[in-house]
Amino acid sequence: MTKRRLTRGKLLAAAAPLAAAPLVGKITLDAQAQTGGHDHSSHGATRTPASHLDGAMGHAAMVGEAAPAVGGPNDLDTLLYPPPALPFRPGRVREFTLTATDTELEVAPGVFFPAWVYNGTAPGPVIRATEGDTLRVRFVNGGGHPHTIHFHGIHPSDMDGVFEIVETGDEFTYEFEARPAGFHLYHCHATPLKKHIHKGLYGAFIIDPKEPRPPAKELVMVMNGFDTDGDGENNFYTVNGRSFYYARYPIEVKRSELVRVYLANLTEFDLINSFHLHADFFRYQPTGTGDSWEYTDTVMQCQGQRGVLEVQFAGTGLHMFHAHQSEFAELGWMGFFDVID
Numbered sequence: 001m002t003k004r005r006l007t008r009g010k011l012l013a014a015a016a017p018l019a020a021a022p023l024v025g026k027i028t029l030d031a032q033a034q035t036g037g038h039d040h041s042s043h044g045a046t047r048t049p050a051s052h053l054d055g056a057m058g059h060a061a062m063v064g065e066a067a068p069a070v071g072g073p074n075d076l077d078t079l080l081y082p083p084p085a086l087p088f089r090p091g092r093v094r095e096f097t098l099t100a101t102d103t104e105l106e107v108a109p110g111v112f113f114p115a116w117v118y119n120g121t122a123p124g125p126v127i128r129a130t131e132g133d134t135l136r137v138r139f140v141n142g143g144g145h146p147h148t149i150h151f152h153g154i155h156p157s158d159m160d161g162v163f164e165i166v167e168t169g170d171e172f173t174y175e176f177e178a179r180p181a182g183f184h185l186y187h188c189h190a191t192p193l194k195k196h197i198h199k200g201l202y203g204a205f206i207i208d209p210k211e212p213r214p215p216a217k218e219l220v221m222v223m224n225g226f227d228t229d230g231d232g233e234n235n236f237y238t239v240n241g242r243s244f245y246y247a248r249y250p251i252e253v254k255r256s257e258l259v260r261v262y263l264a265n266l267t268e269f270d271l272i273n274s275f276h277l278h279a280d281f282f283r284y285q286p287t288g289t290g291d292s293w294e295y296t297d298t299v300m301q302c303q304g305q306r307g308v309l310e311v312q313f314a315g316t317g318l319h320m321f322h323a324h325q326s327e328f329a330e331l332g333w334m335g336f337f338d339v340i341d
């Protein structure tokens, strides 16, 4: 078979109408199916005649049933809603277990990505502790390649996930004090690093300050991308792992309540990613640390950057959010807050 690789440009041309098409069972991109693929070609995704993909409506119409996203309304709740913050208590030990496995993720309807994941999802689970806690993270490598967990933050160099490579079937326990307070992240640091991160081995890591933040409706958004045809460019972009998921299932918040978003960028291949909010402004604290807040409606992050957004919506209704790289938005990285009274 002649291997023809699909460029992102071709895919984008195909995906724009796809993005606006009604969800009609399993769909895949016509050109993609013809390539003989890479990775996901053997998963039996059915092809949808091009005529089904005609008639792009644009993003304004692409909400709820019109948005082509995988799964049900609560599928990503454990990634979106972090575990609660715990008040500081000296001497506390927080224990977590992360298991790496190889798995298939359906990142868009009918589009499967051969992923490497912590605890079954990309991003992996939200790890949360309070500054001063002892973190004890047991890492079990059930995947087919050597992996580690590298945490951002301050810790001994032999707990850094760089030198202690964990072979398939082995395990390692990371133990260190949680500091500094802020919003951090974790990811595999085995080589080739680009591949191990892109495959899905990353997640959000919140360290709450000893003096707690004000009560809020808290959300976690990890921005990522998926190169589903193996050409070194992302074909789909998401927050929390599924294209257009929060367009299909808008995030409900109340007017005037404090909404806090822990936003991180783990997108591989692209230099930056961004978050843009429509119809309101938010405060942004880089890395979730320090006293410096920016008041804006758009922030950008390079890979590994993260920060805390706080917003109190002034009005009700659907408020769009998306990457301000328009191409990313059209390939899946957009959604809505549904602000109610």
Ligand SMILES: [Cu+2]
Binding pocket: 145, 146, 147, 148, 188, 189, 190, 196, 197, 201
């Ligand atoms: Cu790895």
